[in-house]
Amino acid sequence: MPRTSPSRQLGRRALLALLAAVALLLAGGAVPAYAEPGEGGTKKLRDALELTAKGHIEAKAKLDNSKRRQAALTGELRTVEARLVELTAQAGEVAAHSYRLGRLTPTSMLLNTATPQEFLQRAADLELMAQRDGRRLRDLTDARQQAQQAKVAIDAEVREQQKQLAVMAKKKKEAEAALAAVSSGGSNGFSGGSSASAKPAPRNPDGSWPSESCSVDDPTTSGCITPRTLNALKQTQAAGYKRYVSCHRSGGDGEHPKGRACDFAAATNGFEDKTATGGDKAYGDSLAAWHVRNASRLGVLYVIWYRQIWHPGTGWRSYSGSGSPAADHTNHVHLSMY
Incomplete structure (x- = not known):
């Protein structure tokens, strides 16, 4: 069989890449700059954060x-x-x-x-x-x-x-x-996000949060999320935070596969494999602060951003991952929902 010339192979690859990019754009989503970040932390830590945050929220109600x-x-x-x-x-x-x-x-x-x-x-x-x-x-x-x-x-x-x-x-x-394994103590949190204008998610008559499953379409992926997560996503975007976001993620543990978490990119072009600075850092600061200010309205379990984590029982504390922008959450704001 005749061999395809190197220049023709290169052209074919470029065409395929272009078609893939167009398909993604036509699907209605911005293309992240690199692969989506993982959940971060160990399974033991994620389970503990979920249980303690839920326990605190239920006791508070x-x-x-x-x-x-x-x-x-x-x-x-x-x-x-x-x-x-x-x-x-x-x-x-x-x-x-x-x-x-x-x-x-x-x-x-x-x-x-x-x-x-x-x-x-x-x-x-x-x-x-x-x-x-x-x-x-x-x-x-x-x-x-x-x-x-x-x-x-x-x-x-x-x-x-x-x-x-x-x-x-x-x-x-x-x-x-x-958190002791990943935190050195309390921190000051972030400024910005002064509005507490999020539309509250529905509660039970006694003020508790109803149990929800991954039952509605995730507008950021082809997966599903819970109605409460969808409300948080819509309210976040309505408040002006409209950069790239990804919620459902298949496989693994944590909140993403359950449709109860979203990652909000700090950069305008999506998830970048570098620590946010300047306007991107300010955007993430404001977004993280807004989620915390509206936590009781939305049903927030915890928020992670820029080497800090907010838990309803502890407030803001320092948080260290494995050193990468994704693990340290310095390129995206992680939001976990009840």
């Missing part, structure tokens, strides 16, 4: 619910106590009235009448007095019981809050222990 219930009970108690003051005064009037009249019995009141008409009027008055005084005393007793029940319920909420605070403290300690 229970704590907030308890505080709301306590506030409602405290308002109810104030209302009942004000009612008690009024009812106690009315009960005092009943006692004073009885004291002024002495040991006046219904029989003596009815017998001490001159005419049948007066007898009937006295009987009617006596019935009204008995009803009024009995109602006042019953209301007073009921109000006292309500006040006591409210106080007991408030004490229960205080104990619940102490319990959840203990859980949060435990999860923080566990997260710090897990």
